Amino acid sequence: MTMRNTRHVVRIGATTVGLAVMLVVAAACGSGSSSSSTGTQPAASAAVGGTLTVAQSIGATTLNPETTNQADCYFEELAYEPLIVRLENGGFAPGLATSWHYSGEGNTTFVLDLRHGVKFSDGTTMTAQDVVNDFEYLLKANGQMAPEFAGDTFAVTGPMQVTITAKTPNPEFPFLLTQDYNAGDIISAAGLKDPAALGTKTFGAGPYELDAAETVSGSTYTYTPNPYYYDKPAVHWKKVVIKVIATAQATLDAMKTGEVNLTQGDPSTLKAAEQAGLTVTQAPLLWDGVVLADRNGKTVKALASLQVRQALNYDTDRTTIVNALYAGFGHPTEQVTVPGGYGYLASLNSTYPYDPAKAKQLLAAAGYPHGFTMSMVTANYGDENLLAQALSQEWASIGVKVNIIDDANTAAYEAAFASGKVPSFIAIYGQQPISIEGPGLFLPPALFNPYHSTSAALQSLYDQDIRASGTAQTALNQKVETYLVDNAWFVPVVATGLPYYATTNITGTKVTPNAPLVELYQVEPAKS
């Protein structure tokens, strides 16, 4: 039995004013929602290169792994070893924990056996109490991952053993404790004693540590090997530099000259990157589209009608939009997952074939023969604002007038869509396990459900899903996705990957549908 698993909320961005966009991406594949008690170490390598330079479009707001945005994971993952390592092939391997398992029934008790003799970069030895203290700090710091552990308790249950007791069933602890989610990045006692310092210094047990003297916060971050790292063969570079370059073109130029080895690409530079001879890789990961948030009709009454929401889906010419805006970068989609992702059903992509006449009929049947007006907020990132404009023009043909709020300021975008006052918004979201997707995307408290829409049927499916495993869970995943499509909670338009550009003198940047994100510590010098 196979099952895809995912992760993480990522903020990516970069506009002319250096802003960021909240989005969610997914990754990773495992062998089941129950744990793997044995794993393999990351592949050892004798090759050690000079300097690996990575470009990011925006700097980290903080280096504190428990309060950072997961889009900034590159800034933390070099310095903080996670409890569990998610490998390039999607499997799990021991990190600071050597084994883990659920105890009893119901996915509520999760036991971690910790590695002996691990030292943080400050030279102190990791204890089980350090791990418990870190989890408690995670809740207190109230960062992005805190809701995933809300109500959970943590206890030392052996000399090097920690047990998490979950308030509600959580089958995804192994995923949440990998590098993808930061929650498993353990901070040393010295770091927890001085939380203010966590923003600009690192206190982890990872392969590298931040070189504060060579770092300019928000611009250049320099990492050097951690002399106490437990797995020295996994250290592939004498130095890793993360350079913040705001514009995609400048990043591409820096890669052409060899000043930068690796970056996340975007549609505007994809072809140029290929022409420049860079290695371009991407795997299905994200869906872009519209969240029809006001499903209760609080702000725009029409959106409470299923027929209206379906009409918007029918009046979306996904193929034309994808060809115009995402050529070579994505595929039309009608579901909130990607091919091979959780709950993906190819047949769902035939639910709403482009049919303006049917859309008009549905609107008329719902009591809106002349359409209606609604606002839609979009970030000024990538082609998101162009997608909003394209949809606005298409929907105008059935009388739906969309007032676009195009926010160059990402903080304003985030605040607007989360406010529960804007009935629809453009979003980029990554496929995730239902247990993570629910609290993030469609359950009442979810960030992407700002009007707190609720459905007994959906809640019931979700509750069954998080307690199930294997083929039963796979079937439930598909039922959840089917519910979301049939009830037109969203207007998904395109499924895309997250492209990476790499120079030819490095390896370890290959991505697959199972592991669509490049991890920095897996990047190695190419063997000449």
Place this chain on the structure above:
Amino acid sequence: MIRVAARWIVSSVALLFAVTALTFVLASVAPGSAVRAVVGADTSVTPQQYAQVKRQLGLDQPLPVQYWHWLYHLLHGSLGNDLFSGQPITQALGTRIAASLSIIIATVVLSGIAGVAFGTVSAIRGGVIGRVLDALAVFGFALPSFWLALVVIEVLAVQVRLFPATGYVAFSSDPWQWLRSIVLPVLTLSAGTTAAIARQTRDSMLQVFARDFVAALRSRGLPLWVIIWKHALRNAAIPVVTTLGVVFIGLLGGTVFVEQVFAIPGLGEAAVTATSNHDLPLIEGIAFYFAILVVIINLLVDISYAALNPKVRATT
């Protein structure tokens, strides 16, 4: 002299106060909030938690009170801490000011030398050379900086590989690499500023050359270069120095663009990030640094006036 100094101090303090107060107001009324940026858009954050973060950041206070706190800390030598990283602002900006000043000063020096040279030649020679230089000045003035940046990167970094496309190396780390790292941004910024200075120099030199004392010097048979170097340039210098001062101050804004394009860790780049994050202490710190630079430049321009023109000295 004391009166002049007192007047300068009062006007400088007033300027610093006005700039920081205005920045405070503008940054505060901009859409979004630092609290939202700190807690993220997570709807699981309760209103109580939101209010707590707001209180911790001091953003629950009325605007005048917040500004007063900022001023109070400033008078005690502190610009506050970055809202996100917790880093002291003086420390966060201390490493950046060298990068910005490197680019600004090099641009002023380069465009000053080139602009005065082009303007002088244009004024003296006239004819085809003069017209060509005039045309080049107009061209330089009209060139969009973003386009010029792309061209110099493509040609001098990507194709010829003479200079790095991005980044900044501190002078203390490696003087040669420092020079290489600032060449392209300086070239980008210099096109417009050189043109401005060349035009001003040309106009000033033409006016000086039309005056009687130049005709008298010529009639005494003095070589042209002596007339230019010892007499004409000195008389034409005041408007040129004024232009240089204006150029310098204008470049403070220019760094915002050029530091973004060339990924240089300077004040301009920090200004962009701080604004997008609503990081008020950082925004205020940058505005304060910029205002200090403006004050210093105005002082240097005033001193230059006095050095160049005895009449100015006599009136002060």
